[in-house]
Structures are given as structure tokens and as C-alpha cells.
Amino acid sequence: MIEAHDFTAGIRHHEEEWRMRICGLQKLAMVDFPGKLAATVFTGGCNLRCPFCHNAPLVTHLEEAEHFSEEEVLDFLRRRQGLLDGVVLSGGEPLLHDGVGAFLRKVRDLGFAVKLDTNGCFPDALASLLEEGLLDYVAMDIKNQPEKYPLTVGVSGFDIAPVRESVHLLARSGVDYEFRTTAVREFHTAEDFLAIGRWLEGAPRYFIQNFVDSGNLVGTGCHGFSPQELQAFAALLQPFFNTVDVRGI
Template identity: 35%
Template sequence: MTRKIWSRKQSICRFEIKKDHILPMKIGGFQKSSLIDYPDKICCIIFVSGCNFHCPYCHNPELINGNYHSTPYSDENLIFEFLEKRKSMLDGVVITGGEPTLYEEIFELCHTIKKIGYPVKIDTNGSRPNVVKKLIEEDLVDYIAMDIKTTLSNYSPLIQENCNPEDLMSSIRLIMDSKKDYEFRTTCVKPLVSLEIIEEISIFIMGARLYTLQGFNDTKVLNPDFFQENEVDYTGEDLEDMLDIAKPWVRQCLIR
């Protein structure tokens, strides 16, 4: 059987962004199916290696520093072949990380996936509004999920040194003003999140299509010491209280 090879030239790349990404984009993991990561769709998930944030509760710590470990699907051509074969079984593709918007190659990746025939959902921290803007304008994504970690003024130093809140605000506005499906998400971890912080975030994203509150999973984290030194967990009842705080400000709010 002749193997179909996808080349970057086939993607007709016509996108340029400032080259301040960490390394050339590497695929650090691939999940063949998921029922929960793309609303109302059976999807596969591409994990991009490397992130510019260092959230202490990150549950994919092996992807944060861009340390590249080859996997059977590190070759994107194998993923494209997989997608061609699974058209009758999959409804969409999720690209997550790490942080996918760090790399200019994200445009080509999305373009090729859509050319094969799949809608694309991307998970982002919102730190690269210029990339978010191009993804929207070039119709390279169908669903955007942006994480809002805490109030925008509180990102430094726990999330990122010298984080620019204006970049986060720009991404939020771009997403809300687009015609794409989207959601904002907050992982509820002390001391980054409180009832007051959830209310402040909810007011800032007033009218948002969907705001999701996520519980904290301590199975695997980036900074275990942070959790030994701090009380971090919220109870299910606490999350319900946060839900009640957020509901008046957004069109839909869920606990996930």
C-alpha cells in the first residue's frame, strides 16, 4: 500500500507571526478518542509540547518545558493518516498542550486537519491574541476554549512572570466578538480562585456563551510543593456556590 505523505507545502501556508515561540512545534502526545473534550462530538486530541505559563496545578507537566519525547504519533503525517481512516468514527479534533498558540506551525496544522474534513477545537491560555485573531479570521478553528486562571491582574508571579493582562483581555474580546463556538474555563484552586475572584471574572466576561468551572485533579501536577504548602481544594458545595455567583453574569455556567 502506498503511504500518503502530507507536506507543509500542501497546507499552502500564508500565515506569518512574530517568531517568539520556544522551539519548532513538537507533538508530545496523541489520544485517539475522547467523549468529553469537544462538546457534543467524539474527538481525538493532539497534545502540543511547550508552554509559556507555569500553573502549579497543571496536569500535563511533562509538556510544559518543551522537553520533547518522541511518541508513535510525533510524526504529524501519521496523525493525518489516522484522521483519514477514522472519518466515519470521529467528529472533530482537539489541539491542546502545552500552549498551541506559541508556534506558527499551528496554522498549518489546523489548515490540514480542516482540509481532511474535521472541525477543530483549540485550547489556549489567551496569551497570544495575534495568533487567536488569525485562527479566527482565517477560519482555522471552529471552537475555542480559553482558560482564565484567576483575575487578570493576579497572573504574576504564580502563573507567569511579567504576564501582560492586556493580551489576555484582547483574546477574551476577540473570542467573544467572533462567531465561533467558545467557552471560558477556570480551574478552582486556592489561593488563585475564590468566590470574589469568580464574581470578578464573571463580570468581566459578562454575556459569555459558556463559562465552565473545573474541579482540581491532584493526581499529577507541575509543582507538588505548592500543594504541600497550601490548602487548595474546594468541596463540591463550594463549587456550587461559585456556580451561583457566576450564573447571573453569563449565558450558561457549568461545573465540569
């Protein structure tokens, strides 16, 4: 487990390094952006160390990850105008990068809708994108109930206040959004999901995603749940949200 200040202290001091580090491009994503055919752009780097994260090359092994220039990605998108509806910006954690707004303006200028995947740790950056109207859909990861966040995200002394602020921002934004939690046997219980429900009550959508070992995990020793267990968690959450569903079964 890392200390909160150890990883984040120097990140934003290296503006050029983190302006827009693109480490992956999925040219066709049929389910990542609800109702749209999309391409997914993956940024490298994350402020969290969730042991169950399946994108370790984008978190702890950046030197081994692919690298795409912004212009390479934009050239690809120009060739897909009229064929794709949207672009998903995922990670890693995209809001680590100071150049996100500038990049998304260019994506918008090409006529694409934008979905953001985020862990909610950077509410100021999220607020800026929302205020500028650069986002059509936001999927925010909820790692666990608040009291278990430091353990779950692998950051000792983690401050959940920014995550709470991002939750409030989305509720007030008028932008379509969802919350989602990756269910991991070593980190989540029925009581945890009930606590999440009470915390986020009234949100339009909440999804439980079963943990799947990609072979590229940040940590070790993580396991998913049976379909029956996941459905039982979903049933507990039904009273709190407009829509509750399970993914990955």
C-alpha cells in the same frame, strides 16, 4: 516564579523547533469537544508556569515527552474519517507553534471540525485562525481575576493585555466558545470568581473545573474544593453568563 521575558524571549526565534511539536495523541475523547467524538492532539511547550498545571511533561519536561510527527497524526486521522467528528488541539499552549495554521488546514481538508484549547496569550495567532475560518470551537482558560494573574500563572511581571485582547476577539468572532477556570484553593476565592464574572460578563459559557492532582504537576501544594464550595462559586456567577457549570465533581 519565572520572569516573563526569561521564557518567551527566544521561543519564536527557533522557528523550526517550534513549527509543530506534537507530544501527545488521545485517540478518542468523548467529552473534550461538545457534541462531537474527537481525537485530541497535544502540543509541547507553554509560556506559563501555573503551579497547578497537570501536564508538566508538556511544559517543563519536554525532553521526556513523547514525540509524534505531523504526518503520523494525519495518517491516524485519515483512518478515522467517518468515525470521528472532530479534532481538539490542546497543550501546552498550541499557539506557540508557528505551524498551527498549516496543520489545521490539513485537518480541515480531511473533513474534521476543530476545537482549540488556549490560554489566550497570543491574540495575533488566534485572530489569524479565526479569520481563516479554521476553528469551530474555542475553549480559553481564564486563570484568575486580572490582578492575580502573575501569581496564578507563575510569571513575574505578566502582562494581561494579550489575554484581554483574546477575550475581545472571541466575543466578536461568531465562533462558538467557552471560558473556563481551574479552581485551586491556594489561588481562588469567592471574590476572585465575582471579579472574573464582572470581567467576562455576557460570555455564552463559563465552566469551573475543580483542581485534581494528576501526579504530574508543574508545582506543589495545590488543592481543590469540595463540591458544595464549587456549586457556591457557580451560583455567584450565574448572573454574568448564559450558562455556568462545574466540572470535575
